[in-house]
Amino acid sequence: MDNMTEEMSIISSEAYNAAREILEIAKLEEGDLFVVGCSTSEVSGANIGTFSSPELAEVVFGSIYQATQETGVYLAAQCCEHLNRALILEKEAALRYGYEIVNVVPQPKAGGSFATAAYKTFENPVAVEHIKAKAGMDIGDTLIGMHLQDVAVPVRIRTQEIGDAHVVCARTRPKFIGGIRAIYDEDMS
Numbered sequence: 001m002d003n004m005t006e007e008m009s010i011i012s013s014e015a016y017n018a019a020r021e022i023l024e025i026a027k028l029e030e031g032d033l034f035v036v037g038c039s040t041s042e043v044s045g046a047n048i049g050t051f052s053s054p055e056l057a058e059v060v061f062g063s064i065y066q067a068t069q070e071t072g073v074y075l076a077a078q079c080c081e082h083l084n085r086a087l088i089l090e091k092e093a094a095l096r097y098g099y100e101i102v103n104v105v106p107q108p109k110a111g112g113s114f115a116t117a118a119y120k121t122f123e124n125p126v127a128v129e130h131i132k133a134k135a136g137m138d139i140g141d142t143l144i145g146m147h148l149q150d151v152a153v154p155v156r157i158r159t160q161e162i163g164d165a166h167v168v169c170a171r172t173r174p175k176f177i178g179g180i181r182a183i184y185d186e187d188m189s
Contacts, residue, residue, distance in 0.1 A: 008059050011043065011163045015060045018137060018159035018167055019067035025155050026135035026171035030072030033093065035136035035147045036064055037078035037085075038114035042140025043163035049080065057113030058121075060139070060162065065121060076131055077118035078144055079104075079111040087131055087147065088115045091124040099128040114139075134172050140165035151175050 019036075028034060038060055041051040061077065068075040074093035079086045083104055088111075094101055104127045106115040119125045135155075136144045139162050145152060149172035157169050174188050 007163075008056070011056070012059050012063045014159050014162045015063035015139075016067055018157055018162060018169070019064040020070075021157045021159065022135055022137055022155060022169040022171070023067060023071050023073060025157070025169075028071060028073045028135055031096070032073050032135075033076055033089075033097070033131055033133040034068055034073045035076045035078060035087065035131065035133035035144050036114070037136075037138050037140075037142030037144040038112075038162075039080075039140030039142050039165060040113045042165035045164035048140055048142070052108045052113045054108050054113045054116060056163075057108075057117040061114055061117035061121060064137070065118075075118070076133060076147065077115045078142060078147060079106050079115040079127070080142070082109070083111045083115070083127075084129065085143070085146065086111075086127050086129050088118040088122065088125050088127055089131070090122050091126045094126050094128050097131065099131060101126045102129055103127070136170055138168045138170075141168070145170070148172055 039048040040053040040056040076087045076089040131147050132149045138144045151173050152170040155169040
């Protein structure tokens with residue numbers, strides 16, 4: 001059990017550090033949306049969808065949630081494919097962005113342990129089917145791209161794994177429009 005506690009502590013640090021780094025690189029501001037998909041099966045070294053762990057989800061979610069709370073960013077937790085990758089977020093965020101709230105409560109085997117941890121932790125959790133986040137983190141190849149704004153830019157961070165799960169991050173940028181005569185604001189790239 002002591003080894004598990006040490007392992008959970010390492011995973012917690014990896015999750016927190018990864019979240020802090022992508023939030024900083026993406027230059028998210030208070031009120032922006034940050035989407036995270038997480039396979040606890042992959043974090044624990046198993047294949048996605050085969051070894052859901054509510055305890056591990058609470059550790060990973062808690063660490064990422066702490067990072068978003070420190071920056072004032074809304075965290076959206078992607079559910080697994082059994083809920084069509086719906087998202088759990090604070091009702092305040094859903095209302096602020098005009099997202100339609102749907103009725104579902106995630107469970108470890110129908111929504112995933114990570115989304116279940118979000119639902120249990122958020123003050124006023126709701127589910128929505130679609131968002132357009134400014135940045136995101138995919139832990140264990142859960143495919144968060146459908147929930148990012150249109151122009152996603154891959155971001156390499158120092159933390160390449162959380163536990164045994166592969167980590168991929170992205171930020172977004174405004175579209176370049178106007179053709180060859182247009183001038184662009186490089187700070188927005």
